[in-house]
Amino acid sequence: DAKTTQPPSMDCAEGRAANLPCNHSTISGNEYVYWYRQIHSQGPQYIIHGLKNNETNEMASLIITEDRKSSTLILPHATLRDTAVYYCIVRVNSGGYQKVTFGTGTKLQVIP
Amino acid sequence: NAGVMQNPRHLVRRRGQEARLRCSPMKGHSHVYWYRQLPEEGLKFMVYLQKENIIDESGMPKERFSAEFPKEGPSILRIQQVVRGDSAAYFCASSPRASGGTDTQYFGPGTRLTVL
Numbered sequence: 001d002a003k004t005t006q007p008p009s010m011d012c013a014e015g016r017a018a019n020l021p022c023n024h025s026t027i028s029g030n031e032y033v034y035w036y037r038q039i040h041s042q043g044p045q046y047i048i049h050g051l052k053n054n055e056t057n058e059m060a061s062l063i064i065t066e067d068r069k070s071s072t073l074i075l076p077h078a079t080l081r082d083t084a085v086y087y088c089i090v091r092v093n094s095g096g097y098q099k100v101t102f103g104t105g106t107k108l109q110v111i112p
Numbered sequence: 113n114a115g116v117m118q119n120p121r122h123l124v125r126r127r128g129q130e131a132r133l134r135c136s137p138m139k140g141h142s143h144v145y146w147y148r149q150l151p152e153e154g155l156k157f158m159v160y161l162q163k164e165n166i167i168d169e170s171g172m173p174k175e176r177f178s179a180e181f182p183k184e185g186p187s188i189l190r191i192q193q194v195v196r197g198d199s200a201a202y203f204c205a206s207s208p209r210a211s212g213g214t215d216t217q218y219f220g221p222g223t224r225l226t227v228l
Binding site: 034036041042043044045046049087099100101102103104105 | 116145147153154155156157160168201203205216217218219220221222224
């Protein structure tokens with residue numbers, strides 16, 4: 001299984017870009033990087049995923065390094081509602097399907 | 113398009129009772145996953161089911177826990193003879209398919225089980 005390493009916590013000023021890093025140095029060539037977030041006590045919310053190209057959607061941008069050993073999730077204009085735990089996940093192939101394994105994530109605090 | 117539905121949202125049981133948690137996947141999704149989250153911890157995979165089949169139950173305790181996803185109706189996670197250590201949030205996720213590709217799992221709001 002490819003493991004991910006994330007800082008346990010980060011602060012970001014409201015209105016600023018939040019850049020959340022993730023290391024996945026043992027990722028395999030066919031494994032995707034996924035990001036989810038969990039706002040207090042709610043179910044995890046899918047944000048974005050990518051393989052090797054940078055991706056952008058209405059929520060965030062995902063920047064994956066060329067060697068794919070790390071990535072950064074960018075929330076371009078953080079709001080107070082973005083305060084949550086952010087999980088970086090690498091999809092693992094197991095028994096013909098892809099198990100999702102959550103780590104401890106990064107607790108992002110957006111400050112007014 | 114309704115998301116993943118879970119009920120009840122909160123469940124209180126006394127030690128020794130049974131807990132039944134229900135999950136209705138998103139429309140068009142035939143793959144269901146159950147996760148457990150203990151207080152202050154991350155989500156732990158429990159079981160993956162397709163209609164009428166358990167595909168992977170490697171994360172589920174061997175005793176007292178069972179899961180099903182019948183041809184009709186919601187998926188059920190059943191915990192018999194609950195103990196205080198079963199107190200947790202149980203999340204269900206669904207996806208349209210699971211073989212290869214990048215099938216995103218979408219999560220429900222969870223059921224918070226409290227065992228007194």
